[in-house]
Amino acid sequence: MIQIKNLSFDYGKQKTVFRNLNLTLTDGNVYGLLGKNGAGKSSLLRRIAGLLFPTEGTCTVDNFSPQERLPSFLQEMFFLPEEFHTPPVKISEYVNTYAPFYPNFSREQFKDYLEEFQLSENEKFTELSLGQKKKALIGFALSTNTKVLLMDEPTNGLDIPSKSQFRKIIASVATDERIIVISTHQVRDLDSLIDPIIILDNSEVLLHANTEEIAEKLCFKNVTTVTNHEQVLYSEHSLRGFSIVTENTDKEVSKTDLELLFNATLANPTKIKQLFD
Amino acid sequence: MNNSFNYTRFSLLVKRQWVENKKLFLMASFALFGLGVIFYSLSTNWEIGQISDVTRPMFLVGGLYIAGSFFTNYLLKDFADKNASTNFLLIPASHLEKLLSVCVYSFFAFPILIFIIFFVTDYFFVHLANSVHASLVLKNHIVNDKSWQENELWYKQMFEKTDDFVYALIGSWFITQTFTMVGSIMFIRWSYIKTAFIGFAVILTLILCSNFVMGLLIGEFDRMPESSKHGFYLQVKPTRDFLEMLIRMAMKFVFTPILLLIAFLKLKEKQV
Numbered sequence: 259m260i261q262i263k264n265l266s267f268d269y270g271k272q273k274t275v276f277r278n279l280n281l282t283l284t285d286g287n288v289y290g291l292l293g294k295n296g297a298g299k300s301s302l303l304r305r306i307a308g309l310l311f312p313t314e315g316t317c318t319v320d321n322f323s324p325q326e327r328l329p330s331f332l333q334e335m336f337f338l339p340e341e342f343h344t345p346p347v348k349i350s351e352y353v354n355t356y357a358p359f360y361p362n363f364s365r366e367q368f369k370d371y372l373e374e375f376q377l378s379e380n381e382k383f384t385e386l387s388l389g390q391k392k393k394a395l396i397g398f399a400l401s402t403n404t405k406v407l408l409m410d411e412p413t414n415g416l417d418i419p420s421k422s423q424f425r426k427i428i429a430s431v432a433t434d435e436r437i438i439v440i441s442t443h444q445v446r447d448l449d450s451l452i453d454p455i456i457i458l459d460n461s462e463v464l465l466h467a468n469t470e471e472i473a474e475k476l477c478f479k480n481v482t483t484v485t486n487h488e489q490v491l492y493s494e495h496s497l498r499g500f501s502i503v504t505e506n507t508d509k510e511v512s513k514t515d516l517e518l519l520f521n522a523t524l525a526n527p528t529k530i531k532q533l534f535d
Numbered sequence: 536m537n538n539s540f541n542y543t544r545f546s547l548l549v550k551r552q553w554v555e556n557k558k559l560f561l562m563a564s565f566a567l568f569g570l571g572v573i574f575y576s577l578s579t580n581w582e583i584g585q586i587s588d589v590t591r592p593m594f595l596v597g598g599l600y601i602a603g604s605f606f607t608n609y610l611l612k613d614f615a616d617k618n619a620s621t622n623f624l625l626i627p628a629s630h631l632e633k634l635l636s637v638c639v640y641s642f643f644a645f646p647i648l649i650f651i652i653f654f655v656t657d658y659f660f661v662h663l664a665n666s667v668h669a670s671l672v673l674k675n676h677i678v679n680d681k682s683w684q685e686n687e688l689w690y691k692q693m694f695e696k697t698d699d700f701v702y703a704l705i706g707s708w709f710i711t712q713t714f715t716m717v718g719s720i721m722f723i724r725w726s727y728i729k730t731a732f733i734g735f736a737v738i739l740t741l742i743l744c745s746n747f748v749m750g751l752l753i754g755e756f757d758r759m760p761e762s763s764k765h766g767f768y769l770q771v772k773p774t775r776d777f778l779e780m781l782i783r784m785a786m787k788f789v790f791t792p793i794l795l796l797i798a799f800l801k802l803k804e805k806q807v
Contacts, residue, residue, distance in 0.1 A: 309621060309807050327803075328538040332627035343618035345555040355551045359544065359627040 259284050260306055260406070260437060265315035267298075267305060275301045277461045278315070285405075286434040290452025291441040292520050297458045299441040300340065303408045306439070307337040319406055333360055336404045340411040344383035344391050352383065353398065362403035371397030374423055389415045396424065400431050407431075407438045413447040425451050445516035455516065457523045464527050467534050469514045475533050476522070477506040478515045491529055492522030505533065540635075544628040548636035551626075552610065559609075564648060567602060570594075571656035579660060584668030586660060586686045594656070595689075598649045599708050604715040607641040608727045611719035615726055620807040630802045634716075634795070641712050654690055661686045699783070706787040713794035720801045749778050 260283040268274040275298040283289055293299045304310045305317055308324030308331070317324060322331035345352065349372070357363040372379060375393040383391055392415050399407060413421050428451055432438060442448055454468040467475075476491070482499035484490055493502040501515070503522040523530045553560075571594055578590040613619035623633070664686045671677070711734070718730025 304621075304807070307625060309624060311804075311806055327624060327630070329541070329544060329627045329629055329632075330536045330538055332625055335625075337621070337625055339618065339621055341618050343613075343616065343622040347554060351554055355547070355554050356626070358547050 260317070260319050260439075262306075262317045263315055265305070265312050265317055267301060267310065267312045274461050276312075279461075279463065281456070281463060281466065283437055283439065285437055286432075287454060288428065288432050288438040288440065288452050290445070290448055290455045290516070291439055291458065292443065292445060292455060292516070293441075293458035294524070295443065298461065299443075299458060300410050302458070303337065303339075303410050303439065303441055306406075307335065307408055308332075309337075334404045335406040335408070336360075336399045336402045337408040338395055338399045338410065338412060340414060342392070342395055344395070346382070346384045348380055348382050349377065349394050350379040352394075353379070356398070357401075360402040360404065364401050364403060367403075368397055368401035371400060371427060374427065375420065389417060389420065392416060393420060396427075400427060403431075405436055407436065409438070409440045411442055411444075412440060413442065413444055421447050445520055449516050452516075455519070457520060459524055459527065464523050465519075465530055465534055471534070472514050472519060473506070473512060474509075475506055476512075476514075476519065477504045477508075477510045478502075478512045478518055479504070479510075491526045492518065494518070494521065539629055540631055541629075545632045545635060548626070548628055548632055549639050552636060552640055556609075563602075563606070564652065567598060567649065568652050568656065571598075571652055575656055575660040579664050581664075581667060583683055584664040584666070584671060584686075585683060586664050588692070591657065591689050595649070595653045596704070598653065599646065599704075600711055602649065603641070603645055603708065604711055604731075605727065606645050607637070607712050607715040608719045608730070610637045610640055611716060611726075614720055614805070615723060617723075617807050620805070624805060624807065630799060634799050634802055637716065638795075641716070642709070646708075654688075657689045661688050702787055703783065706783075706791070709791040710786065710794065713791050713798060716798040717794055717801060720798055720805065749775055 260281070262279055262281040265276055265279040265281075266274070267276045267279075279302075291299050291302065301310060305312060306319060306324060308327045311325045319331065319335065322328060324331060324335075347355070353365070353368060357365070357368075369379075372394065375390075375397060377386075377390060377394055377397075381390075383394070386394065392412070396409075396412060399409070413424060416424060425448065428438065428440075440448060440452055442452075455465060455472065456463060457465040478501070480496055480498050480501050484493050484500050484502060486504070489504045489507070491503045491505065493500045495501075501518055503515075503518050506512075574590075574594045575586065578587045578594075579585070580587070613623040626633070628636075668683060668685075714734055715727075715730055718733065719726045722729045
């Protein structure tokens with residue numbers, strides 16, 4: 259479990275990233291961390307990974323304090339940053355060097371992922387494209403079988419087939435013991451994979467709810483004209499008229515549209531917070 | 536689980552350095568050897584087959600200090616790049632293991648390499664210069680050339696040096712290496728230049744202030760101390776030699792552990 263209490267973090271006096279942030283992430287979920295550029299998604303992930311220290315408050319990951327970066331914590335946590343480093347070695351050498359640090363690393367799993375992504379262990383990182391490097395590292399990250407897996411914009415740089423492969427693989431590794439946190443601003447890439455959803459903006463959490471709860475409280479639909487303006491939380495032009503988000507007062511069943519949800523939350527933060535508090 | 540030190544993790548870190556940098560290490564070794572050959576070629580008077588005894592140790596000392604600090608900076612190059620730093624800091628090993636894995640290369644592997652390169656180059660050139668002289672003697676029918684002394688392997692001369700010289704060399708070299716480590720961890724960009732600049736500034740300050748500080752210290756201690764309640768006097772009069780001895784002792788045993796501790800703490804506090 260990841261527990262964040264009254265966390266404050268800033269980059270100097272000028273830029274506050276979080277103020278009194280409270281968040282609890284429980285095992286067995288694939289969390290989607292959404293937010294605009296600069297909302298603090300990456301900073302939050304870095305904080306959970308122990309790469310950044312808070313100015314106030316605490317963050318614990320399975321009773322570990324991440325900033326101590328103890329080996330027993332690090333071997334159960336893998337963080338895949340958006341921009342990553344790969345040494346100038348073959349994939350097989352990379353695995354031989356780094357895998358022994360992770361006690362639950364599965365070589366078989368890694369081979370399967372490489373096969374899925376059409377990569378060979380004999381390829382050198384220097385000869386791979388950015389997307390291929392990312393695929394190799396995603397394969398490695400998933401094969402470590404750590405309890406906590408943090409991924410910052412994992413689908414950036416992946417081609418369309420790889421994005422669907424990624425979704426398939428993530429769905430297959432999500433277990434009851436594992437916490438996966440994926441930060442993204444490309445919500446369509448991870449539609450139907452991430453649940454619960456966390457939306458960050460202006461140094462705070464605007465929404466933290468699972469898709470069931472969202473579908474219960476909000477209704478997503480396409481209409482030709484927008485009539486009931488008071489109930490509409492957000493609307494945007496679509497091919498068939500308007501896509502709207504309303505309060506689900508009539509208990510209608512609708513599929514959660516992550517992009518609409520995200521836009522609605524940013525457009526109407528107070529109302530959304532009221533609904534989900 | 537031991538979160539401070541585990542031999543398996545430590546050896547994996549040592550292996551990691553080798554796997555990721557072996558090509559560069561080998562290329563650097565050949566480059567150093569090449570530099571040694573050039574240096575010795577220029578230090579040898581080929582007309583009489585005599586190698587300068589003054590310039591020979593300069594190659595060893597220069598190699599140890601300049602190449603050594605470059606090498607240590609290179610070992611910690613990950614801190615010059617945010618992504619590489621992230622990768623390094625998140626390797627499941629303790630900060631102590633990470634620092635010690637750098638020390639293995641910086642304190643042991645590198646000096647062994649530089650000594651091997653130096654002694655091989657020295658051996659090769661000493662024999663070459665001596666044979667050049669021997670052929671000159673034969674060619675010109677010179678008997679008892681007193682102006683010429685046979686070139687001796689430098690390691691023989693090194694062991695004839697006083698203990699203080701060797702200890703001072705070793706002590707200040709360890710300080711340079713650990714100082715470079717601290718700078719490489721602290722600074723992100725231009726870490727070598729920034730560290731070198733601070734290092735030179737510290738040395739310059741010490742040189743400029745040493746006389747003044749010593750004068751002050753000796754001056755203060757020179758005064759007779761007050762009597763104790765038991766009625767006897769403590770007479771302390773440190774001399775310049777005594778203070779210099781203290782500095783030498785600190786150079787040998789104190790500064791390196793302190794700088795290592797600072798490097799360790801900086802590594803622990805490192806944020807990216």
